[in-house]
Amino acid sequence: MRVLERSPFVDLPGRLRPSQTNAKEQWYEFAEKLQGAIDEVDGLEKESHRLTQDAVLGRIDNLHDVMIAAEKSRTAMNLTLEVRGKVIEAYKEIMRMQF
Secondary structure: OOOOOOOOOOOHHHHOOOOOOOHHHHHHHHHHHHHHHHHHHHHHHHHHHHHHHHHHOOOOOOHHHHHHHHHHHHHHHHHHHHHHHHHHHHHHHHHHOOO
């Protein structure tokens, strides 16, 4: 996962103002960001598999790089699964609400 260079909360008062975009555009923007994050996790997983295969075939001398890539991949996947679990919990809670 990416580490942000600057805090996302810096422009918070400006972000709280109503935007000029409609709900459909906001949904597409959210979907694009979500897809980008999933693609990033998938890329880390593929890189880890590639480095592991290269290590098994003897193409890599430094196993530290292989282990670092594997840990990055595992951490990103665990974070993704935790976020998914929280989203499902929130959805179920919303469905239990009565208006």
